[in-house]
Amino acid sequence: MLGLGLAVEPQLWALLFTMVRVGAAFVVAPVFGAVAMPVQVRVLLSGAIAVLVLHAQSFAIPTEIFSFTTFLGIAAEALVGLALGFVLQIAFAAPLIASEVIGISMGIGFAAMVNPQSGAPTPALGTFLSVLLTLLFLSLDGHLILVDLIVRSYEILPPGAAWLSAGKLQNIAMFGGYAFLAGLLLALPVGFLLLCLNLVVGMLSRSAPALNLFAVGLPASLFVGVVALFVAMPAMGDYMLVIVRESLDATKTLVLG
Numbered sequence: 001m002l003g004l005g006l007a008v009e010p011q012l013w014a015l016l017f018t019m020v021r022v023g024a025a026f027v028v029a030p031v032f033g034a035v036a037m038p039v040q041v042r043v044l045l046s047g048a049i050a051v052l053v054l055h056a057q058s059f060a061i062p063t064e065i066f067s068f069t070t071f072l073g074i075a076a077e078a079l080v081g082l083a084l085g086f087v088l089q090i091a092f093a094a095p096l097i098a099s100e101v102i103g104i105s106m107g108i109g110f111a112a113m114v115n116p117q118s119g120a121p122t123p124a125l126g127t128f129l130s131v132l133l134t135l136l137f138l139s140l141d142g143h144l145i146l147v148d149l150i151v152r153s154y155e156i157l158p159p160g161a162a163w164l165s166a167g168k169l170q171n172i173a174m175f176g177g178y179a180f181l182a183g184l185l186l187a188l189p190v191g192f193l194l195l196c197l198n199l200v201v202g203m204l205s206r207s208a209p210a211l212n213l214f215a216v217g218l219p220a221s222l223f224v225g226v227v228a229l230f231v232a233m234p235a236m237g238d239y240m241l242v243i244v245r246e247s248l249d250a251t252k253t254l255v256l257g
Helices: 009-028 038-058 070-093 092-104 125-141 144-154 166-207 213-256
Strands: 113-114 121-123
Touching: 009 038, 009 070, 009 144, 038 144, 070 144, 070 166, 070 213, 092 121, 092 125, 092 166, 092 213, 113 125, 121 125, 125 144, 125 213, 144 213, 166 213
Parallel strands: none
Antiparallel strands: 113 121
16 A cells, blocks of 8 residues: 555545546546546545445455556546547537638638637637537536446456546547548538639639738638628537537547446
């Protein structure tokens, strides 16, 4: 154990070991892993869920801390937790991809603001879509489903035998392609309309070489893009619900098989 000679030492070690998987999931998962989320809150949530796991599930805890087997067990726990949160985080990249496609076509790709999830500067449209996707994720109780899957993962993937199989790691990699597909589909209504507008502006420039493209094309792209976003936003919101459900289903498949 820790070598402190305290009666509470085994329970403390069991709690810390259980918190590894939960904490790793919260580091990369949406909402929980946001920069605005204080580290103290994540630690408290991890500890609270670990207490529930210890009472709800029964599994073996390594008896010695400073041993190679224990280090492998901790690495396995961290891998499972990171995988659970990373699958959800992949889906949250779709709005950023869509914003890049739309923003470049509209001419507002240079407009950036801080993303509340990552804390990094991202396109303003991408930040708006990310916030919208986060709200939809919370409205579907995605955060509660994630916590439930973490608790259930201790039954399916108990500590000591928690290494993810090669097939599950491949599924995570394949799901990464879904982010690009979802981003392109999310940007399809507005992007296609802006593409048609750019084709029209290009034909006008060929027929009238003296036409100032920046004076005509940029305002037209901004106007058409804003109107298209306003009209297509209900459909984009519906598809973002599909993205959230697909990510939750992928996480369930990772845990339950």
